[in-house]
Amino acid sequence: MRRFARLLAIAGVAAGLAALPVAPVRAVQPDEVLPDAKLEARARAISAGLRCLVCQNQSIDDSDAPLARDLRILVRERLKAGDSDAAVRDFVVSRYGEFVLLKPPFGPHTLLLWAGPFAVLLAGVVALAILARRRRAVEPEAAAPLDAREKAALDELLRDGS
Numbered sequence: 001m002r003r004f005a006r007l008l009a010i011a012g013v014a015a016g017l018a019a020l021p022v023a024p025v026r027a028v029q030p031d032e033v034l035p036d037a038k039l040e041a042r043a044r045a046i047s048a049g050l051r052c053l054v055c056q057n058q059s060i061d062d063s064d065a066p067l068a069r070d071l072r073i074l075v076r077e078r079l080k081a082g083d084s085d086a087a088v089r090d091f092v093v094s095r096y097g098e099f100v101l102l103k104p105p106f107g108p109h110t111l112l113l114w115a116g117p118f119a120v121l122l123a124g125v126v127a128l129a130i131l132a133r134r135r136r137a138v139e140p141e142a143a144a145p146l147d148a149r150e151k152a153a154l155d156e157l158l159r160d161g162s
Contacts, residue, residue, distance in 0.1 A: 026140045032072055034080070043076050046088055050075070059102060 034040040044061060050071060052063035060068040060075075077090045089101075098104050106114055106161065146154065 007027050032069070032076065036075055039076075041081050042085055043072070043079055046075050046079075046085055047072055049089070049102050050092060053100065054095060 034043060046061050050060045050066040052058045052065055052071075054061050054065035054067050055063045058068075060071045074092070075088055078091060083091070092100055098110070104110050105115065108113035
């Protein structure tokens with residue numbers, strides 16, 4: 001029994017450690033980090049908003065892909081050259097398109113991207129409302145009471161069956 005309790009305690013500790021929040025792992029290599037802390041902070045802020053073109057669901061700051069590393073280095077080079085944050089983003093977008101942005105700007109060409117989820121939600125609500133209306137319309141009405149002839153036939157069937 002003591003052995004079981006000990007194993008249970010170890011399993012509890014292991015589960016507790018597994019449930020601890022883990023800090024996100026950054027893929028930025030030490031040789032990429034800029035010596036100027038302000039420039040590095042700007043580079044990290046820009047990198048956090050740029051999509052890894054290989055992983056597609058990670059920022060270039062979080063991705064280990066070689067292309068992400070190249071983009072991180074490119075961002076840092078542009079910042080060292082004196083570009084503003086917006087100029088660096090514009091440069092990367094001009095090379096790779098708006099797909100490289102994790103949060104694309106709202107505009108006519110991205111209207112479907114931004115409005116799509118709301119349109120699907122609205123369509124679902126409308127479909128549920130129509131379904132509820134149809135169900136109410138199809139509900140069976142209360143059965144009419146039996147007349148004397150039907151009652152007699154039912155009583156006869158019940159007597160014969162028992």
